[in-house]
Structure formats: structure tokens, C-alpha cells
Amino acid sequence: MTLNELIMKNAAAVDAALPTYFETPEAALEVLYDAMRYSALSGGKRIRPFLVTEFCRLFGGKEEAAMPFACAIECVHASSLIHDDLPCMDNDELRRGKPTNHMVYGEDIALLAGDALMTRGYEIAANNTAVDAKTALIATQKLLFASGAVGMMGGQQIDLKSENVQIDFDTLLKMHAKKTGALIRVSAELGCLAAGITDENDPRMQAAVEYACGIGLAFQIVDDILDATGDVATLGKMTHADDALGKTTFLTFMTIEEAQKYAKEVTEKAIAGLKDYENSEMLVEFANYLLHRTK
Amino acid sequence: MTLNELIMKNAAAVDAALPTYFETPEAALEVLYDAMRYSALSGGKRIRPFLVTEFCRLFGGKEEAAMPFACAIECVHASSLIHDDLPCMDNDELRRGKPTNHMVYGEDIALLAGDALMTRGYEIAANNTAVDAKTALIATQKLLFASGAVGMMGGQQIDLKSENVQIDFDTLLKMHAKKTGALIRVSAELGCLAAGITDENDPRMQAAVEYACGIGLAFQIVDDILDATGDVATLGKMTHADDALGKTTFLTFMTIEEAQKYAKEVTEKAIAGLKDYENSEMLVEFANYLLHRTK
Numbered sequence: 219m220t221l222n223e224l225i226m227k228n229a230a231a232v233d234a235a236l237p238t239y240f241e242t243p244e245a246a247l248e249v250l251y252d253a254m255r256y257s258a259l260s261g262g263k264r265i266r267p268f269l270v271t272e273f274c275r276l277f278g279g280k281e282e283a284a285m286p287f288a289c290a291i292e293c294v295h296a297s298s299l300i301h302d303d304l305p306c307m308d309n310d311e312l313r314r315g316k317p318t319n320h321m322v323y324g325e326d327i328a329l330l331a332g333d334a335l336m337t338r339g340y341e342i343a344a345n346n347t348a349v350d351a352k353t354a355l356i357a358t359q360k361l362l363f364a365s366g367a368v369g370m371m372g373g374q375q376i377d378l379k380s381e382n383v384q385i386d387f388d389t390l391l392k393m394h395a396k397k398t399g400a401l402i403r404v405s406a407e408l409g410c411l412a413a414g415i416t417d418e419n420d421p422r423m424q425a426a427v428e429y430a431c432g433i434g435l436a437f438q439i440v441d442d443i444l445d446a447t448g449d450v451a452t453l454g455k456m457t458h459a460d461d462a463l464g465k466t467t468f469l470t471f472m473t474i475e476e477a478q479k480y481a482k483e484v485t486e487k488a489i490a491g492l493k494d495y496e497n498s499e500m501l502v503e504f505a506n507y508l509l510h511r512t513k
Numbered sequence: 514m515t516l517n518e519l520i521m522k523n524a525a526a527v528d529a530a531l532p533t534y535f536e537t538p539e540a541a542l543e544v545l546y547d548a549m550r551y552s553a554l555s556g557g558k559r560i561r562p563f564l565v566t567e568f569c570r571l572f573g574g575k576e577e578a579a580m581p582f583a584c585a586i587e588c589v590h591a592s593s594l595i596h597d598d599l600p601c602m603d604n605d606e607l608r609r610g611k612p613t614n615h616m617v618y619g620e621d622i623a624l625l626a627g628d629a630l631m632t633r634g635y636e637i638a639a640n641n642t643a644v645d646a647k648t649a650l651i652a653t654q655k656l657l658f659a660s661g662a663v664g665m666m667g668g669q670q671i672d673l674k675s676e677n678v679q680i681d682f683d684t685l686l687k688m689h690a691k692k693t694g695a696l697i698r699v700s701a702e703l704g705c706l707a708a709g710i711t712d713e714n715d716p717r718m719q720a721a722v723e724y725a726c727g728i729g730l731a732f733q734i735v736d737d738i739l740d741a742t743g744d745v746a747t748l749g750k751m752t753h754a755d756d757a758l759g760k761t762t763f764l765t766f767m768t769i770e771e772a773q774k775y776a777k778e779v780t781e782k783a784i785a786g787l788k789d790y791e792n793s794e795m796l797v798e799f800a801n802y803l804l805h806r807t808k
Contacts, residue, residue: 243559243663246684250662250670300788301628306599306620325601326673329624333631337661340635344654355650359639366632367545368538371625378621389541398780 228271229264232292233285235285239342253323253331254338257296262314265437265508266291266405272501273409273426276492276505280412286346287357287365287408293339294365295401300332302374309315324326336365349412357411373397382464391435398441399434406430425491431490433505439481440509442467443474448513516798523566523645527587530580532589534637547627549633552591557609560732560803561586561700567796568704568721571787575707582652582703583642588634590661590696595627597669631660644707652706652806659699668692677759682766685729693736694729696754720786727783730802734776737762737802738769743808780804 219227236258244253267288274284303310303318304325310318320328344358363369373396380393406426415423446469468477485505492498514522531553537546562583569579578688598605598613600622605613615623658664668691675688702722710718741764763772780800787793 246687247662247667248673249674250667252769254662274697301624304624304626306601308637327670329596329599329601330673333628334662334666336628337631337635337657337666340632341654341657341661344639344657346652351647353649354641355646355653358650360652362632362636362639366636367542367549367629371629371632372542372545375622375625376541378625379544392541 221507224500225264225507226267226505228268229261230485231271231281231285232288233259233261234353234403236289236292239289239338249323249327250330250334251365253319253327255324257300257319257331258291258293258335260296260314261314264292266401268504269402269405269430270409270412272504273406274412276416276495276498276501277410277422278407279414280348280351283346283348283412284409286342286348287361287412288405290339290341290343290346290361291401291405291408293335294361297332297334297336297339298370298374298401300328300335304328305451307378314436341367343408347425349414353411353414353416355470356416357408360404360407360411363401364400369396369404370398373400377465380466383466384470385466390466390468390471394435394438395431398438399431402434402437403427405432425495428491429488429501429505432484433508434489436481436484436505437508438509439477440511442469443477443481444511444513447474481509494496516544516795516802517794519755520559520563520799520802523563524556526566526576527559527562527579527583528554528556530588531584533634533737534584544618544622545629546623548614548622549630551612551617552595552626553588553630553632555609559583560586561590561696563705563799564697564700564725565704567799568701569707571790571793571796572705572708572710572717574704574709578641578643578750579704581637581643582656582707583700585634585636585638585641585656586700586703588637589629589656589665592627592629592631592634593660593665593669593696595630597625598625602669602673623805635660635770638703641658644709648706648709648711652703654702655699655702655706659695661795663690664699665693668695672760675761678761679765680761685761685766689730689733690726694726695727695731698722698725717790720790723786724763724783724796724800727779728803730799731776731779731783731801734772735806737764738772738776738807739808742769744807 239259240251240255242248270288270291271281272364273285299313300319303313304320311321312318321332323331340358340362343361344354344355365371374392376393377397406429410423410426472480489502489505492501536555537543537544565583565586566576566579593610595614597603598608599615606616607613614626618626635657638656639649640647658695660666668688671688672692701724705718705721712718715728767775784797786802787796
């Protein structure tokens with residue numbers, strides 16, 4: 219199987235599993251569930267679920283243990299996009315080439331749908347019965363930590379407070395490590411947990427974390443490059459948004475060529491730790507795929 | 514100890530415990546933590562924490578097992594108020610006599626603070642080490658269920674879609690059972706869990722749920738009465754908001770006198786199930802206190 223086939227196979231499995239968590243339980247809640255489904259089931263690359271299932275597989279776990287964690291993280295990710303797109307935040311009208319949630323359902327329902335999708339994501343992790351109760355609890359704790367004020371949401375705050383302000387390189391790194399990095403990291407961690415690795419000091423968990431942090435950083439460097447060089451038709455979203463908002467990016471500190479080199483170095487470091495493990499080729503290839511993506 | 518002294522003692526314990534969960538971990542996150550603290554530590558009646566600790570006590574549990582659950586629910590409650598007050602929702606400028614979160618921190622930070630406070634609340638429940646892992650997991654599952662799309666947030670959606678629309682009495686009941694009832698109910702449930710009662714069919718759990726559902730309903734009936742009859746100075750918030758928004762309330766279906774009688778009957782039914790248990794006097798008195806409150 220090629221990497222592309224594996225990515226599509228994994229995405230299809232996630233796309234098949236996700237709707238089972240969003241069946242409208244009663245007619246009075248139809249609007250909210252419609253709005254939740256609109257964002258949760260809107261496709262996308264399913265990068266985070268891929269990491270969950272592939273790390274689980276790499277370390278000998280079963281897909282049924284990984285899938286709820288994969289869906290959980292995707293829900294939290296999708297919920298953050300709904301809130302990010304709101305007028306009081308990034309005020310985006312397009313997401314993955316489609317109208318953003320609030321453009322379709324209104325700001326009030328979009329706000330609620332984000333809240334409910336986030337909560338449902340946490341719940342899917344906590345309700346994972348393919349792992350034991352202790353593992354489900356640890357996974358839920360890790361997901362909450364990664365999503366919350368010291369993780370993704372903290373990164374969003376740093377991002378907001380960095381508009382039209384020159385921030386230094388370390389703050390930029392910290393912002394990305396939280397804003398996008400935390401969910402990517404926890405994807406790898408939950409993959410390990412699904413494979414029964416609960417010890418933070420287990421070298422497999424550490425290799426997974428190092429890989430995830432590295433590709434998370436590289437992902438963001440590439441994102442900045444694409445925002446500066448891509449076009450709407452290819453990306454399916456607005457470009458030059460960073461410029462318009464006066465945001466510090468990696469291109470504030472380096473040229474596009476330097477940023478490409480930096481992303482390559484970070485990726486190489488990320489995959490170095492996986493060399494010890496058999497069958498890690500797809501994860502290695504995946505890191506390079508993210509590095510060379512054009513959208 | 515009088516009920517009022519007990520309420521104040523419990524509220525003081527919650528007010529002492531809550532700040533320990535909101536120490537700013539790094540300077541870059543100061544704004545977000547300020548905003549979270551602003552709403553989480555703003556006092557209020559601490560009704561939900563009271564239920565957690567009192568049900569735990571009633572059934573022989575220890576306060577240290579109940580306190581994290583009490584704080585967790587209060588965080589989720591406070592987060593819902595931040596989002597409810599936003600311009601795209603109720604557009605309120607005052608809450609408990611103070612400017613609402615977004616009036617102080619702006620809509621963007623308020624949105625994030627709501628997300629982060631909610632997530633922190635779930636995390637505090639999941640991280641409760643005074644109970645075993647299985648109990649912490651069940652409590653977290655129950656809190657997520659009560660807060661999410663079939664609970665509080667679902668109730669908010671029904672509420673939003675009921676503005677300027679005549680809804681029937683059953684829908685009004687369902688809306689309140691979710692919007693405010695779900696968190697009150699889970700407060701009683703988590704109190705039972707803190708006391709080691711994990712079986713849903715345990716008669717103590719069932720009595721607690723019946724009590725909580727009853728006082729939750731009575732609370733909302735009284736809220737509607739106060740909104741129609743109270744004044745800003747006493748309530749510390751805008752009055753006649755329901756009228757202004759064209760909302761269906763209990764007073765759509767009955768007079769103020771009938772609503773008072775209805776709240777009394779519901780309260781009596783709620784406390785009937787506690788009669789079997791020793792030392793339930795304070796909970797009985799608390800139900801009557803909520804019934805007769807003037808703010």
C-alpha cells in the first residue's frame with residue numbers, strides 16, 4: 219500500500235466512524251447536531267487521526283482501540299476551527315473551500331456547536347471501551363491538557379495577543395507548540411495509549427512525542443510558506459491572512475528558502491527517533507509528505 | 514449550624530479551592546488566565562458545589578473527594594455563562610452586578626476563556642485523585658454528558674430556537690431540564706460518586722437524582738418569576754430580559770400565583786425521596802431556600 223492509499227484508507231475509516239457519534243437523539247436538537255455534523259464530517263486531511271492509528275499500529279495495538287481516540291481528537295480540532303472562524307476571532311468565511319459554520323448556522327449556533335463538539339470529543343475519548351478504564355482516564359486527561367489553557371487554547375490566546383505586535387522567535391515557537399502542536403502531540407500519545415503504553419518514560423512514548431512535536435513544527439512552517447505563496451483555488455481558504463492580520467510568522471525571521479530548509483531539518487530530527495522501530499516507514503514518509511505538501 | 518452558615522461555609526471552601534486550579538503557568542498566558550479567573554472566582558451562590566458536597570456528606574463520603582467535583586462543575590457552569598453573555602447570544606453587559614467577561618476582556622478572549630474554563634472543569638473532574646480511577650472516569654463521563662449536546666448545550670440550542678416562537682409546555686420543561694437542570698442533576702450524581710456510589714440503580718443515587726431534577730425545575734420557575742417581578746438592584750442583573758427576547762416562560766402558561774404554587778409542589782416532590790435518610794435536613798431546607806429566594 220502506498221502512503222496515499224493508507225492515508226485515504228485511514229481517513230475513510232474515520233469518516234465512517236465519526237457519524238456514529240452524531241446521530242440526532244431528538245428532533246428538538248436537530249439544528250445543533252446539524253451544525254456539529256457540518257464541521258465534524260467535513261472531511262479534511264485527518265492528519266491527527268492518522269497519527270493516532272499509525273502509532274497504535276506501530277506499537278502493536280488494535281485499530282478498534284485507536285479509532286475512538288482518533289475521532290475524539292478530530293472533534294476537538296474541528297470545534298476549535300468553528301470558534302477560530304467566528305467574526306470575533308479570525309472572521310473567516312471559507313474553510314476547506316466551504317462556507318464556515320457560522321456562515322451557515324449563524325454565530326449563536328456556531329458558538330454552541332463548537333462547545334458541544336469539543337465536549338463530545340472529550341466524551342468519545344472517556345467512553346473508549348476498547349481500552350481499560352485507567353487507560354481511558356489517562357487518555358482523557360492528556361486530551362484535556364493538550365486542548366486547554368496550557369495547550370491549544372493557550373496557543374490561541376498567544377496568537378491573538380501577537381497581532382500587530384512583534385514577538386520574538388521563542389514566543390513564536392511556543393505559540394505554535396501550543397496552538398497546533400499540542401493536538402498533534404497528543405495524537406501520537408493517544409496512539410501509544412491505545413497500544414497499551416501508559417508510562418510517559420517508555421522510550422516508545424518518547425519517540426512518538428519527539429516525532430509529533432517535530433512534524434507539528436514543520437507543519438506550521440510549511441503553513442506559513444503556503445499562506446504567503448499559495449492561492450485560494452489550491453488551498454480552499456483565504457491566503458495572505460497572516461499579512462492582513464499583522465501576524466508574526468516564520469517568514470518574519472527568515473526567507474522562504476530558509477524556512478523550507480528549517481522545516482526539512484526539523485522533519486529529519488523528528489523521524490530520527492523512529493529508526494529503531496520496525497514498520498515505521500509510513501510515519502517517516504508521512505512526515506516528508508507534510509513537508510512537501512502544497513495545500 | 515444554620516443553612517445559611519452551611520452555604521457560606523461550603524462556598525468559602527469552594528472559593529478557597531478554585532484559585533489553586535487557575536495559577537498562571539507562564540507569563541504569556543496571563544490574559545487568558547485573568548479572564549478565566551474573572552469568571553470562575555466571581556462568587557455567586559455556589560449552588561452546584563453545595564449539592565456535590567452535601568450529597569457526598571449525606572451518604573458518608575469525605576469532603577476531599579467531593580471538592581474537585583464541586584469545583585469542576587462550577588467551572589463548567591461559569592464557562593457557560595461567559596458564552597451565554599456574548600453579543601451573539603444573550604448580549605448581556607452585567608452578570609452578578611459586574612461587567613460580563615467580554616465587556617472586560619473583549620469578545621475574542623472571552624470566547625477562549627469560556628472554552629478553556631470548560632475544558633479545565635472537565636480536567637479537574639478527571640484529575641480527582643481522592644477517588645479511584647474508575648470513579649473519576651465515570652464522574653467525567655457524567656459531567657461531559659450533562660454539559661454537552663444532549664444536556665446543557667442542547668438546552669441552550671432549544672432556548673435559542675424558541676425565541677419569538679411559541680413553544681409548548683413539554684418543550685419548555687425539556688429545555689429547562691437540559692439547560693439548567695442537567696448540571697444541577699450531575700452535581701447530585703457526582704456527590705454520590707464522591708461517596709463511593711457508582712451504581713445508577715442504587716436507591717441513594719436515584720433519590721439524589723429525583724431531588725436534583727425537582728429543585729432544578731423549581732429553580733427555573735422561580736427564576737422566571739423573579740425576572741418578571743424583580744429589579745436590577747436586588748438581582749444584580751437585567752430584568753425583563755425574557756420579555757425583551759420574546760421567550761416562552763412558565764408565566765406564558767400560568768399566572769405568577771400558579772407558578773409559585775407549581776414551584777412549591779415540585780419542591781415537595783423533590784424532597785419526599787430524601788425522607789428515608791438521616792441528616793438530610795439541610796438538603797430539605799436548601800430546596801425550600803431556593804424556592805423562597807428573592808434573587
